[in-house]
Amino acid sequence: MTTHPDSALAGLLAEAQEFGETIRKDFPILQRVLHDDKPLVYLDNAATSQKPQQVLDALNGYYERHNANVHRGVHVLAEEATALYEGARDKVAAFINAPSRDEVIFTKNASESLNLVANMLGWADEPYRVDADAEVVITEMEHHSNIVPWQLLSQRTGAKLKWFGLTDEGRLDLSNINELITEKTKIVSFTLVSNLMGTVNPVEAIVRRAQDVGALVLIDASQAVPHMVLDVQELGADFVAFTGHKMLGPTGIGVLWGRQELLEDLPPFLGGGEMIETVTMGASTYAPAPHKFEAGTPPIAQAVGLGAAIDYLSAIGMDRIAAHEHTLTEYAVRRLLEVPDLRIIGPRTAVDRGAAISFVLGDIHPHDVGQVLDEQGIAVRVGHHCARPVCLRYGIPATTRASFYLYSTPADVDALIDGLHHVRNFFG
Numbered sequence: 001m002t003t004h005p006d007s008a009l010a011g012l013l014a015e016a017q018e019f020g021e022t023i024r025k026d027f028p029i030l031q032r033v034l035h036d037d038k039p040l041v042y043l044d045n046a047a048t049s050q051k052p053q054q055v056l057d058a059l060n061g062y063y064e065r066h067n068a069n070v071h072r073g074v075h076v077l078a079e080e081a082t083a084l085y086e087g088a089r090d091k092v093a094a095f096i097n098a099p100s101r102d103e104v105i106f107t108k109n110a111s112e113s114l115n116l117v118a119n120m121l122g123w124a125d126e127p128y129r130v131d132a133d134a135e136v137v138i139t140e141m142e143h144h145s146n147i148v149p150w151q152l153l154s155q156r157t158g159a160k161l162k163w164f165g166l167t168d169e170g171r172l173d174l175s176n177i178n179e180l181i182t183e184k185t186k187i188v189s190f191t192l193v194s195n196l197m198g199t200v201n202p203v204e205a206i207v208r209r210a211q212d213v214g215a216l217v218l219i220d221a222s223q224a225v226p227h228m229v230l231d232v233q234e235l236g237a238d239f240v241a242f243t244g245h246k247m248l249g250p251t252g253i254g255v256l257w258g259r260q261e262l263l264e265d266l267p268p269f270l271g272g273g274e275m276i277e278t279v280t281m282g283a284s285t286y287a288p289a290p291h292k293f294e295a296g297t298p299p300i301a302q303a304v305g306l307g308a309a310i311d312y313l314s315a316i317g318m319d320r321i322a323a324h325e326h327t328l329t330e331y332a333v334r335r336l337l338e339v340p341d342l343r344i345i346g347p348r349t350a351v352d353r354g355a356a357i358s359f360v361l362g363d364i365h366p367h368d369v370g371q372v373l374d375e376q377g378i379a380v381r382v383g384h385h386c387a388r389p390v391c392l393r394y395g396i397p398a399t400t401r402a403s404f405y406l407y408s409t410p411a412d413v414d415a416l417i418d419g420l421h422h423v424r425n426f427f428g
């Protein structure tokens with residue numbers, strides 16, 4: 001996407017205001033007024049999104065009319081619950097253009113999806129097995145959920161953990177890609193969009209190099225699936241992980257998509273009910289994917305809620321949502337850069353960047369920035385955003401992060417900018 005001249009941007013902003021205002025009507029929580037008289041300005045969408053009435057109704061409706069355990073009942077409610085749960089799988093598969101619904105595994109969140117892959121590879125047979133001779137490649141901009149599982153794996157197996165560094169502009173430094181990804185690399189795992197900086201990463205170059213050396217690719221799409229069209233077949237990766245609560249769904253549901261032949265070959269992660277074919281006291285055989293990877297009672301209501309979220313997003317269109325967020329990001333970056341002493345951590349244009357924008361404001365601690373913004377009804381996130389290596393890279397303890405979504409408006413950006421001027425005055 002490109003940046004626009006002022007006149008074109010003005011037209012887009014008017015459209016974005018109208019679009020955001022229409023969407024907001026579906027989100028009861030966005031009508032809240034805080035601290036007596038401050039309308040809520042919710043800019044913490046990278047942490048979690050709010051939920052439209054349609055998702056709340058689907059959750060309630062499930063519990064009011066269909067609640068039962070799935071797969072093993074013969075009564076009406078069990079059949080309905082199973083149809084709803086498996087129907088949600090169909091919706092996810094269609095949303096990410098998965099070649100088969102059996103490639104969609106429900107987990108409890110993106111963290112579990114990422115841990116699932118790391119554990120499978122530690123226990124797998126050749127050629128996938130990660131052992132002492134193997135290398136694993138990640139990046140310095142990962143969420144802790146895509147760092148710690150690989151650290152654990154390398155501690156257990158002796159595998160070497162390597163990572164892409166970052167440029168001063170907040171992009172991945174690909175200059176040493178051929179030394180990082182080598183014949184020894186078993187898997188490259190990286191985020192499509194940085195949760196701290198908003199950077200959108202160059203998937204194609206990394207996937208191409210990984211494929212050249214026969215390495216698997218896992219993409220953490222937690223900050224991508226809620227905001228853009230994502231087609232797993234186009235991405236060319238082997239696994240894609242994401243989390244439901246950032247895309248209008250409830251908490252407690254995540255997704256791992258994996259290529260079918262891999263899921264067939266790889267061993268299970270957790271054992272229990274639902275994931276077996278037969279069990280004797282001596283040994284068990286496993287159900288085919290995806291059930292092999294879904295031990296125990298799954299997050300049934302949460303899957304139904306995620307399905308309703310996907311219906312909601314699809315009715316609007318992910319292209320439309322991405323364009324809306326691009327306009328907001330372009331406007332927000334421009335206006336933030338006008339605030340004295342403000343330094344954006346990450347790309348300073350809207351090109352190849354998502355709608356999460358981190359910044360520091362002079363020497364005012366981000367926790368103080370967040371507190372004074374909260375007094376004005378503005379919800380942002382402060383801290384290291386579970387991506388502490390990024391803060392270390394740029395020599396800062398923490399950032400303030402504003403992140404936008406489909407119901408955000410240019411007026412929200414204006415409120416943030418006014419709020420930041422207030423913060424500066426407050427701290428002299």
Ligand SMILES: Cc1ncc(COP(=O)(O)O)c(C=O)c1O
Binds near residue numbers: 046047110146222
């Ligand atoms: C890029 C990225 N990956 C993974 C996660 C982890 O998501 P969850 O906490 O839902 O497992 C997040 C959440 O902030 C994220 O932004």
